[in-house]
Amino acid sequence: MSVKAAKNARELLLKEYRAVLSTHSKKWPGFPFGSVVPYCLDAAGRPLILISRIAQHTHNLLQDGKCSLLIGERSADDIQAAGRLTLLAEARQVEDVDAIADAAERYYRYFPGSQDYHIVHDFDFWVLEPVQWRYIGGFGDIHWLSAESVPLANPFVGEVERGMVGHMNSDHANAVAHYVQLAELPGEATPELAGIDTEGFHLRIGQVLHWLPFPAPCGDPGEVRQALVQLARAEVWPGNEVIQA
Template sequence: MNPTIKPEADPPAGSKAGPQPGQGPAAIARRVMRQADRAALATAQRDAGGWPYPSLVLTALDHDASPLLLISDLADHTANIKADPRAGLLFDGTGGLAEPLTGPRVSVLGRMEVTEDPRHRARFLARHESAGFYAGFADFTVWRMVVERAHLVAGFGRIHWITAGDLLYQLSDTETLALREPDVVEHMNEDHADAVELYATVLLGQPGGGWKLTGVDPEGCDLRLGGRTARLDFERPVADAEAARMELVRLVRKARTGSNETKA
């Protein structure tokens, strides 16, 4: 069941991660989260009387937008969540803004739990290819946040608490897309690398250089080039691989039209 929420106003000029016309708080929050590849993690320091302990972590999101982390048992934040699984993640969507406080950011609260689902590990490593160097070490484990609620600040005076039921994206048969996601990503990168490059350069205004698709979820797809990431939203939600294929085809047609217009 998708949330029904009052539409938001237009985003601040130049805000790539900012609210889009017609989006409600939950959709804005998910967009900020899906665009980010890192977050500030807050845990309760186990040996310091529960004082807040902030740290930086790399993140990926499951198809429903549940945060995924790959962290070491040797890290303080991991020891903290083993003692107290409650945690917070701050996703920052204000990068590049002249006035950061006018941009969106999302604090997500929940409880961390270990996940043995191989799809979660695969999704994280697709998002962070360099993490493959240490992902096989015995002390590294994938954790999933069981979201309880989130707090969105979308700019001055635009503040919302969001329940987990509204924040997390729910779509019937979304598992169908999740299971086929690796095939879709591999096919696009191996057989349609030119299309992926057009997504980044024409539709998202990024510099060229060999972009790769790293993930496809019901609301859009993730791209990466070295240390740069980009998020391309779908015009409409997709529930399976065929619907994703049709949307990716539509987007590349749009990109090629835009590219031809630019050359003209």
């Protein structure tokens, strides 16, 4: 297994937030059924989706949980040269009351509009348990990756992450705006932090999500704070100095 390929695959998984979910058709046995789903990652680093009970893909998953999730680089000029990641997975509905509450709290930060239709309509959270990954980084850069090689557990999920995200959005809006400028991200809406993991953080600008890497992995909240302060004072995103020179 390539450690570099696994890291690149995980970064693609983090950078994107929309994918094609393919399920086994209940109505037309033997045929795959593709649909578009937004996703974020749960505490274990697995894709978390929110889907309607009346949707065709939900009926398919209730009959057969085996599925795949295809993630590609957004706005790629050459789709065949761009990075893409296919996850073969077993879909599992989240049923524990506390687990549902935790999933909802995190998912709503990524997709605030989902709160209304989740409550009003019949939607449920599902987790995709990895079985195998197929990562293509470009021509000739092709890898099969084991189930456990790509996901990375997020130790901050829960109260710690809520506290850090809330603090940055309420008390350090200027720093958050600086991250957007530093990363040269598009969008006119007010940016907000949506989530933090050990390798970086998600910014939400309107309905669009962007994942930005820390200068170095962070193992605890203190290191996260240091990384965010460093970025708030930086003139160039760390690691891009040579590229932009």
